[in-house]
Amino acid sequence: MPLRNTAENYGSLARFLHWTIVILIIVQYFLAETADELPDGLEKLQWLTRHKSIGMLVLLLAVVRILWKLANKGRPTPAGTGMIKKAAAAGHGLLYLLVLLQPISGWAMSSAANYPVTLFGWFQFPALVAENHDLHESLEEVHEALFYALVAVAVVHIAAALYHHFFLKDDVLRRMMPFGKRSG
Amino acid sequence: MTHSFARLVASAVLVLGTAPAWSATAWTTDAATSKLTFVATQAGGEFEGRFKRFAPVIVFDPADLAHSRFAVDIDTTSAETGETDRDNILKGKDFFAVSQWPGARFETRGLRSISPGGFEATGRLTLRNVTRDVRLPFTFKPGADGRTAVLAGGTTVQRLDYGVGQGEWTDTQWVGNDVRIRFELHLEKAAP
Numbered sequence: 001m002p003l004r005n006t007a008e009n010y011g012s013l014a015r016f017l018h019w020t021i022v023i024l025i026i027v028q029y030f031l032a033e034t035a036d037e038l039p040d041g042l043e044k045l046q047w048l049t050r051h052k053s054i055g056m057l058v059l060l061l062a063v064v065r066i067l068w069k070l071a072n073k074g075r076p077t078p079a080g081t082g083m084i085k086k087a088a089a090a091g092h093g094l095l096y097l098l099v100l101l102q103p104i105s106g107w108a109m110s111s112a113a114n115y116p117v118t119l120f121g122w123f124q125f126p127a128l129v130a131e132n133h134d135l136h137e138s139l140e141e142v143h144e145a146l147f148y149a150l151v152a153v154a155v156v157h158i159a160a161a162l163y164h165h166f167f168l169k170d171d172v173l174r175r176m177m178p179f180g181k182r183s184g
Numbered sequence: 185m186t187h188s189f190a191r192l193v194a195s196a197v198l199v200l201g202t203a204p205a206w207s208a209t210a211w212t213t214d215a216a217t218s219k220l221t222f223v224a225t226q227a228g229g230e231f232e233g234r235f236k237r238f239a240p241v242i243v244f245d246p247a248d249l250a251h252s253r254f255a256v257d258i259d260t261t262s263a264e265t266g267e268t269d270r271d272n273i274l275k276g277k278d279f280f281a282v283s284q285w286p287g288a289r290f291e292t293r294g295l296r297s298i299s300p301g302g303f304e305a306t307g308r309l310t311l312r313n314v315t316r317d318v319r320l321p322f323t324f325k326p327g328a329d330g331r332t333a334v335l336a337g338g339t340t341v342q343r344l345d346y347g348v349g350q351g352e353w354t355d356t357q358w359v360g361n362d363v364r365i366r367f368e369l370h371l372e373k374a375a376p
Binding site: 040041042043045046049113114115116117118120121122124131133136 | 225226227228229230231232233265266267268269270272273352353355358359
């Protein structure tokens with residue numbers, strides 16, 4: 001499989017980024033839930049720190065994914081025609097936006113509480129906003145709401161992919177599968 | 185301000201006020217513009233916290249270091265880091281244990297000049313009922329008006345030397361042992 005995208009197919013890097021981000025976002029949900037259940041203490045700090053580091057990793061990977069998409073001129077366009085094609089493109093745009101906003105809102109939320117944000121302790125990201133208690137409370141709700149929005153759009157995305165695969169019997173799902181080959 | 189803290193301040197003022205031998209200048213500190221902050225490391229990242237209430241007693245004359253001295257009482261119940269949960273842990277029994285020891289204190293034992301405008305105080309810091317010797321480099325910048333000055337400096341202490349962080353919090357991988365303390369005091373000459 002070539003590294004770069006082609007007009008018909010996603011290359012290996014785009015597929016790797018897509019699925020790595022999917023897996024990390026699922027892991028993020030469980031890390032947040034685990035931390036949420038714990039009383040204030042060292043263990044909570046540890047789980048939240050992992051959540052924050054992986055969140056920043058998702059942000060970096062999402063930026064790479066978008067830059068790579070833009071750098072690949074002959075990239076696949078959404079399937080369908082007319083309104084369907086436009087809706088698919090808008091859906092993808094919304095997914096990218098949510099995948100970016102989710103970690104950014106978490107980063108800002110940490111900054112508002114004067115919590116440092118690092119990438120696994122290797123280096124520290126600057127504070128995104130100044131310390132502000134009320135802003136922290138609001139961003140906590142925004143961070144949670146964005147997650148539900150992301151899940152909702154992802155469900156539509158998955159449903160559309162499965163619809164293409166099982167009902168339209170085309171290559172739309174296969175072109176993004178980790179080891180998928182085009183049927184013909 | 186807690187009563188015991190107020191008592192500490194009152195006794196410090198009383199002691200200094202009744203010492204006739206000191207010829208060095210006494211200064212008052214502007215609480216609104218003066219700062220006492222600390223930078224700690226949490227999960228590999230740094231954050232800054234501060235003490236909202238502290239009472240410095242400064243007698244300082246760069247030309248008369250022998251009769252200069254500082255004493256600062258710090259109200260540990262006024263520690264703030266910008267996040268309530270962390271503040272509660274910090275004031276709780278494993279860190280400052282403010283219900284048992286609501287105050288920390290620094291007092292100098294000696295002062296020496298290390299560069300033009302630069303000095304080093306040797307003194308004792310008492311925190312959580314543990315006293316350790318501390319070296320404190322600082323600068324003294326007199327204002328052009330002859331009445332004011334800025335005293336600024338800082339040092340790094342190891343929190344575990346004072347038992348700040350008990351039990352699981354003795355782990356220094358998640359909460360660093362080194363804590364950088366910084367102060368900036370805006371002084372005005374006390375009325376004689």
